[in-house]
Amino acid sequence: MGPPGPSPVLEGPDGHRHDTTSSRTSTTSQTLLHPYHLGANVASKGPIHTAVLHTTRLPCPKQLHGKGYPVVVNFHGGGFTLGTATDDARWCDTVVGEVNAVVVSVDYRLAPENPFPTAVEDGVDAILYLAEHAEELGIDVDRMAVSGFSSGGNMSFTVPLRLQNELLGDDGDGDGNSDGVGLGSTESTSVPQKATGARRTLLRARRDVDVKAIVAWYPSTDYTQTREQRRTTSARKDQELPALLTTLFDDSYLQPPTLDMRNPYLSPGVAPQRMLARLPHDIVLFTCEWDMLLAEAQRMRDRLQHEAGKNVVYHMVPGVPHGWDKAPNPLTPTPRVAEHYLLACKELRRVFKTQRRASLPAVL
Numbered sequence: 001m002g003p004p005g006p007s008p009v010l011e012g013p014d015g016h017r018h019d020t021t022s023s024r025t026s027t028t029s030q031t032l033l034h035p036y037h038l039g040a041n042v043a044s045k046g047p048i049h050t051a052v053l054h055t056t057r058l059p060c061p062k063q064l065h066g067k068g069y070p071v072v073v074n075f076h077g078g079g080f081t082l083g084t085a086t087d088d089a090r091w092c093d094t095v096v097g098e099v100n101a102v103v104v105s106v107d108y109r110l111a112p113e114n115p116f117p118t119a120v121e122d123g124v125d126a127i128l129y130l131a132e133h134a135e136e137l138g139i140d141v142d143r144m145a146v147s148g149f150s151s152g153g154n155m156s157f158t159v160p161l162r163l164q165n166e167l168l169g170d171d172g173d174g175d176g177n178s179d180g181v182g183l184g185s186t187e188s189t190s191v192p193q194k195a196t197g198a199r200r201t202l203l204r205a206r207r208d209v210d211v212k213a214i215v216a217w218y219p220s221t222d223y224t225q226t227r228e229q230r231r232t233t234s235a236r237k238d239q240e241l242p243a244l245l246t247t248l249f250d251d252s253y254l255q256p257p258t259l260d261m262r263n264p265y266l267s268p269g270v271a272p273q274r275m276l277a278r279l280p281h282d283i284v285l286f287t288c289e290w291d292m293l294l295a296e297a298q299r300m301r302d303r304l305q306h307e308a309g310k311n312v313v314y315h316m317v318p319g320v321p322h323g324w325d326k327a328p329n330p331l332t333p334t335p336r337v338a339e340h341y342l343l344a345c346k347e348l349r350r351v352f353k354t355q356r357r358a359s360l361p362a363v364l
Contacts, residue, residue, distance in 0.1 A: 068134065070101040070143035070352040072215075073127055075159070077150030077323065079249025080119050081111045087326070088149055090333065091341055095147075098345035100354045102139050104130060108155075111252035119151075119253075120265050123159035124166055131209045143352045145213040145280075147344075150293075150323060151249075153219025157268035157279065157300075160211045164278045167209060213282040213351045215344050218322055221269035222296040223254065223261040233295040239321035240292055269300035276308040284313045284347045286340060291322040313347055315340060 072095050076087040085107035092103040108122035127144070134141040148156035227246050234240050254261070264271035283304055287297045294316070304310040317324065317340060325337040349355070 067140035067142065068138045069140060070099065070145070070348075070354060071130060071139040071141070072099070072101050072103050072348065073123075073130065073144065073146045074103060074105045075108065075119075075123060075146070075148035075152030075155040076105065077148070077152045078110070079246070080116070080151045080253040081249050083110075083152075088147075088152075090325075090337070091147070091149075094338070094341045095345055095348065098342060098356055099348045099352060100356065101143075101348070101352065102137070111249075112255070115253050115255035116259065116263075117162075117265050119155060120158045120162050123155050124162050127159065127163060127209060127211070128166070141209060142212075144209070144211050145215065145348055145351065146211055147215035147217070148219065149217040149325075151220060151253075153216040154221060154266075154268070156214050156216045156219065157221065158265045160214065160279055161268060161271065161275055162265050163209065163211065164275070211280050213280050213284065213348060215284040215286075215348065216297075217286045217325070218288050218291055218293055219285075219297060220293050221267065221300045223267045224270055225296060227292075230292040230296070234290065234292040235294075236290040236321070239290040241322055269296055269303070273303075273307045276304060276310075279304070279308065279310065282311050282313075282347065282351050284344050285315070286344070287314075287316045288320045288322050288324055289316055289318045290320060293322065315343060 072092075074085075074088055074092060076083045076085055078087070085105035088105060092105060095101055095103050104126070106123055106126045108119045108126075110119070123146075127146075130137065130139060130144070131141045146156045146159060148154070227243065227250065231237070231240060254266075259266070261267055262270055264275055268276075285297060285301055287294050298316075301312050301314050305312050317336070320336075325334055325340070327334045327337075
């Protein structure tokens with residue numbers, strides 16, 4: 001990943017701005033930058049190797065009631081190759097205001113320098129870090145959800161799947177065998193282990209980390225389908241992502257070339273039923289009518305509902321392409337984005353049992 005960009009300005013529930021930056025060279029620490037700005041450095045020698053946690057307006061301890069605020073952990077898009085933790089600022093700002101939750105956006109490591117499964121591992125470590133530091137961060141780890149857009153939407157499924165492996169010490173069946181994922185005799189039995197390197201320190205897994213909900217926006221869910229196969233399902237060829245861009249994404253992240261595309265931490269849509277059963281019960285899924293990823297997301301929706309018994313709240317946004325909510329002009333939001341963001345927030349309020357917070361001055 002390249003040098004860090006500007007520090008993020010997202011919003012947290014109590015009106016205090018929480019600016020998070022990373023030196024990417026120091027150990028994990030928390031530094032008071034300003035009376036209203038708390039910075040949490042999570043750098044290359046810390047347990048979340050360059051996975052930077054971004055929140056703002058961190059709750060004041062004196063304003064907390066009970067265990068703390070619910071938390072939504074977000075993963076940005078960009079084909080696992082592009083993007084930063086601030087890309088989804090509008091969504092994060094909406095969640096804070098509508099759900100009264102802290103939002104954490106993970107600046108996971110990017111390909112090609114860090115191919116599969118590094119992003120997934122960073123996402124798991126971010127959640128474990130939050131669980132271990134919940135009290136000092138003012139969050140309630142028992143009310144945690146994940147969200148993500150595009151490749152980050154993929155991570156909103158694969159990170160909880162990998163988290164189960166981390167917590168149980170196996171592939172989710174409780175037999176203690178971490179060598180396989182039970183894909184069957186004709187399928188690969190290789191589970192990606194921790195992306196451990198000379199500079200990586202693993203976090204201690206806690207068995208009581210329980211993600212309550214997933215909010216996935218136009219996710220990629222099935223890499224067993226080639227890009228050509230995906231394009232044949234697109235309703236509007238002129239609205240597809242350029243082939244040059246998708247090839248760049250795939251050549252960067254899907255390494256080594258022998259990678260089994262059926263791996264559940266890459267293609268959650270084809271994960272075994274018993275693994276899907278361990279996903280959160282409440283899943284909110286948004287797709288785009290003109291997206292080449294629409295068909296595979298709908299197949300996963302059906303599996304989650306009929307095979308895994310999940311409560312899936314599904315919305316297909318009509319007449320829009322992939323990534324329709326990311327307006328090029330930050331001052332002019334795309335029409336209907338707020339409508340769908342609010343629908344997702346309504347479901348999060350239901351899961352967290354929270355109310356909208358009082359109006360605060362806009363940050364964005």
